[in-house]
Amino acid sequence: MGLYRRGPTWWMNFTYNGRQVRQSTETDDKKLAEKIHHKVMTEVAEGKWFDRPLGERKTFGQMMEKYMAEHSLPNKTPKSHLRDKSLSAHLLRYFESLRLSQLSPKLVSRYKVSRRQEGAKPKTINNELALMNHALNLCVRDWEWLRMNPIDKVSKEKVNNQIDRWLRPDEETRLLASSSQWLAEIIVFAMSTGLRQSEILDLKWEQIDLSRKTLYIAEQKNKDKDVLPLNAKATGVLKARSSVRQLRGGHVFLNQNGGRINARNLIRAFRNACNKAEVKRFRFHDLRHTFATRLVQAGVDLYTVQKLGRWKSISMVERYAHHCPESLRPGVEALDKIITNLSQSPQKAEKKGSRKTRKPLSLLNCGGKI
Known part of the structure; x- marks a missing residue:
């Protein structure tokens, strides 16, 4: 004691x-x-x-403050930490003053209804609840604030994960024709590498080895470090950029003042180009979807697509990768070959059988004449 x-x-x-x-x-x-x-x-x-657990005297606001300071900030990338802050802002607006012992599935269900009424999408609501659930799990496992997670069994919102938008060849031609040179280079580079918007804008020459045709990605969404191969189109874009910029230091894609391109300016220019080219319902991130879809349609296996796109699992790749009818045609044509082979098999067997019976008949006839 x-x-x-x-x-x-x-x-x-x-x-x-x-x-x-x-x-x-x-x-x-x-x-x-x-x-x-x-x-x-x-x-x-x-x-x-x-x-009683300590959490019975703790408020939701105290839990999120501890989570952001002791888990999110030291363990996540700066962008992921900012995302956590944005998600937690909606949660705090609804739960901040509540004690953890007051949390219940019923309250969370009301929260989901409230967020839907505000226009939040199902995936956004799920991301908010995932953050809340993770913090509560830490309360149970690491901080000893609670004995159990009170919202562990709350159902998630139904989300349509299937991505059905990628750039068709005719749309690509119109989009590139409607884009300024700097934007066209970024579009081609995005479709050739599958890099995310932030990765393209943050890209520096020190990450590129033109002699080996490789690209080094250090800080990314999945926190891994990767060396990626570059195809001819991506290499062509980089060589064009290197001719107007020194290879030492600095960003690859620059604005008019020689600095990093602002993300909002990129999106604004991209939307204007899409409108001019009459390419509808297409986001900049859909260029990454186009990258994956074209690889699958070309017959590249999903494991290779996963590694090139740096997705965590094959299931994530399946959301992005699609087949066009022509890429599926060999599959149904295989049935025609099978049916043809089956129909020809009895005919071949009959011919073989008829050949076997001819020989003894001819011998019999010959024997009759003798």
Whole structure:
């Protein structure tokens, strides 16, 4: 029984109903920890203390503050951390003042209805709930704030993951003709590499080896480091860019002032080009879908597509990759070959059988004449 330190924080160790209890005082001040310990011991002696998790006294806002500071910021990329902050803003608006013990599937269901009424898409709502669920799991496993996740069994929103938009050859011709030179180079490069918008805009010459025709990606969505091969079109774009820019340092794709292209300016120019080319319902990210779709339609196996596009799983590749009717035609034509072969098999067997019976008949005839 008594106090002990775990890191900078003082913890209590005492016996309750014959069972040893360890609980944090949530302070690094020894004098304050002693007062908390004395209060708990008094409640235990008077029968007023109950073994309740710390989370029953914590609010949702305190949980998200701890999650952002101790998990999201140190463990995720800056962009993913900013995304977490954006997602948590919607959650805090609804749950911030609630104690964790008050959370329930019913409240979360109301939250989903509220977000749908605000116009949030199912995937956005699922991302928000996934963040909330992860924080609550940390409360159970790592922080010992809760014994169980109160929303663990809440159902997700139904999302249509199938991507049905990629650039057709005729649309590509019109889009490139409607784009300025700098935008056309980025479009061709995106379709040839499958790089994301941010990866293209952040691309620097130090990541490129033109002699080996390779591209090095260090910081990316899946936190891996990859060296990717470059095809002829991508290499052609880079050689064109290198002729007007020194190979040492700096971004590959530049604005008029020689700096990094702003993402909003890129999207604005891209939308204008799509409108001019009459390419409808097409986003810049769909260039990445086009990259995957064309690889699959060319007969490239899904594992290779996954590695080239740097997706985490084959199932993610299946969402992006599609077949056009012509790429599926060899599959149905295989049936024609099978049917033809089956129909020819009896005829061949009959011919073979007739040949076997001719020989003894001819011998019999010959024998008759003799």
